[in-house]
Amino acid sequence: MFYLTEVEDHIRVEPKLFGLPTLEAVDMQLRETYLDYYDKELGQVISVIEVLEVGGGVIIPGDGAAYYKTSFKLLVWKPEMHEIVYGAIAEIASFGAFINMGIMRGMIHISQTMEDYVSFSKTSTLTGKATKRSLKEGDLCLARIVAISHKGEEPKIGLTMRQPGLGKMEWIKEDQMKKEKEAKKALAIEAKTTKKSGGKK
Template sequence: MTTIEDTVRIPPSRFEDPLEEVAIQTLNEAYNGSLDKNLGLLVNVNEIDEIGEGKLIMGDGASYHSVVFKAIFFKPEQQEIIDGEVIEIAEFGAFVRIGPMDGLVHVSQVTDDYINYDAKRGALIAKESNKTLDEGDLVRSRIVAISLKDNSTKNTKIGLTMRQNGLGRFEWIEEAKRKAKK
């Protein structure tokens, strides 16, 4: 959660609506999904702390208000352990949705075992242990590389690994816990 100061434009068609509600909606439309290298990805503007008196600009019927608002950001951190869902399997690895962003687990980082790609099934299969990774699987991984570029998530790259104890598909983690108890 971060506090930000800015100016918000309220169009004349919205003058009858509650000012704070319109300001939050306008700020969300303007900023949701924007990326800042220091703060991360802006997920939501959820609260207005201060809203100044509106000012009019000649030739524009809208009112402009100084605002101080709170915004929620998602910023992945190096070595952070994060849960996510496998959204796509490719020959070179698995794309994992981690909150509002996606990361990649390269095939070399799925398990210690040799991995084969099953094109028919769209899955990654470990040769010796027969562990499988399919679209829709829930996984726990560690962030090993981050590259935040521009102001867009399109050029953002997040590298993940699941090759450590306590990481991988949730079923693998539970199975390892059961084996450890025996």
């Protein structure tokens, strides 16, 4: 989920930026420091939106940089359990698929790709035995986050597409059209039955 969050930190401004106005130097250092930064509590930093306040600078003996107590606003994305995400299949493997969510990648185990028995083919596609539905690199999908592990520098995100309204976009459209067709058929049968009974149910 996307958040706008305010953060307070002591920003280490390198000597190469000393010739700039303090606010500009801090802003540049923030963008460099927080580029692709991930924190378990904060999330993945997408952008430094605004520098809100910069305090006085402090130089620590033995360190040529200056430290400024700074409050600033960040745009972050933090994966949340049960959140629905949209992305493209980036890679197909024998054990499942990796989906690129733009900011991070998640993994869908082969058993969670669709409501079917799924097999991996030599053409790097996952195919359902009964439905004949296939999943390949580049397919656009909706998935739900079902697991988040923070072992390592980046979180490992587990996803599922075995729920109504999830999966490859074409499948979702097909299912929706099927439901609409079934609903129209049911209404037609009901109207026909009502007509035969003289308008009485």
